[in-house]
Amino acid sequence: MAYGRHESFYLRDKWLSKGMKAISEDSRFFYDKNGFEKIGLGKNMVRSLRFWLLAMDLMQDTKGKSHILTDLGKLIYKYDRLLQKNETVSILHYHLVRNNNDLATVFYWYFNIYKETVTQRTELKKSFRIWVKNHETKAVSENSLDRDIDVLVQLYTKNANENDPEDFIFSPFTKLNLIREDTSEEKNENIKKTSSNVEEIGLIPLYYVLLMYAQERDLELISLDEILDEELLWGKVFNLSKNKIIDALNKLTTHRKFALEYVRTNNLDNVKVPKIAPLDYLQYELNIEFDKGKL
Structure with a gap:
């Protein structure tokens, strides 16, 4: 199992498009020290993008320090690389929570294992730490696990700022409405699993x-x-x-x-x-x- 590979960045809008385009043009892009300059992202963001592409089964490693798009990646890149359709995001969400590459443990755990539908963020972090401790043979940094929970929540709740038309830092996964974050009377954050409509x-x-x-x-x-x-x-x-x-x-x-x-x-x-x-x-x-x- 793996933790913290996202560099504390949730997936931003247009990132997957940038990444799939870069890989289509240069299979060694993620091993290029200057790749971040070509794609217009910071170095840590590029490492995060590599994680998201692998975790969603859009890209795979090959021998010789290179990557190629998977068959799924090729389909998404051809038909909806900007993730304009909810259906596309739903498919990527499914591949993320499958944890097929053993990179997205927190997403697998939250949707498949964790049974609570409403919880406070502090309790959610505590539950994840306990589960990991019971399933790992080696100790895992609690800070890393806490960041996993923070990124999980941000991925599904980070909307664009309606008051700032220049704010484009949002997650495409919010359109699925699978998680909601509310502030309780005690000013603690309640994290809720929400049931979307089939149409969404x-x-x-x-x-x-x-x-x-x-x-x-x-x-x-x-x-x-x-x-x-x-x-x-x-x-x-x-x-x-x-x-x-x-x-x-x-x-x-x-x-x-x-x-x-x-x-x-x-x-x-x-x-x-x-x-x-x-x-x-x-x-x-x-x-x-x-x-x-x-x-």
Whole structure:
């Protein structure tokens, strides 16, 4: 597990676009000592950008100190590198909380493991420190863990300053409305997991998540209870309630080409997932959206 790789910077708007463009033009960009000057970011920010690209499965290391875009990265770069669509951000959020590269432990923990829906920041930090202590063989700096929590909250709550039109330092992940930060009567910060509307998340990323889950576990049927309660599925990843999950599943049963099917076995409601590779499905949907002129 890894901590603090973000250099205390949450992901800024347009950063991923800058990073993917740089890698497309020069695979050794992140090993170039003067790369920060070419991209217009500080040295620490460039290191942070490298972390975000790797943590979201947009970029991968290759032999010989270089990087290339992943197949997912190529799709995002081609169709929506400015992250204008909520669907794109939802997909990146999913890959972040998957912690596939073992770089984004705090994001995996908060959405998949941590059960509290409302907590104060101090208690949230304490819970994360305890969990890490119970799962790590070596001691981890508490300051590093606290910064992980701060960046987690900022990534999902840092909006542009409405009173300052020149303030462009905001996170594209705020559009998902997955976390809200409120000030309580005791002037402590309450951190809340919030349940977005299915429309805010998008049906495309929800279907993509189901396909990823089914493919990795070689499943054909996924139960409604799993979708609600299992790690890396809708209830955990997107804070979705059972009613919202059922609403989304009903809409996906009328998909134009890859319709889900309801199957009832052993008194359990299951959905039958088509055999299609997740990235092939994503390519299909993005092509249609592109043809419509939406991307």
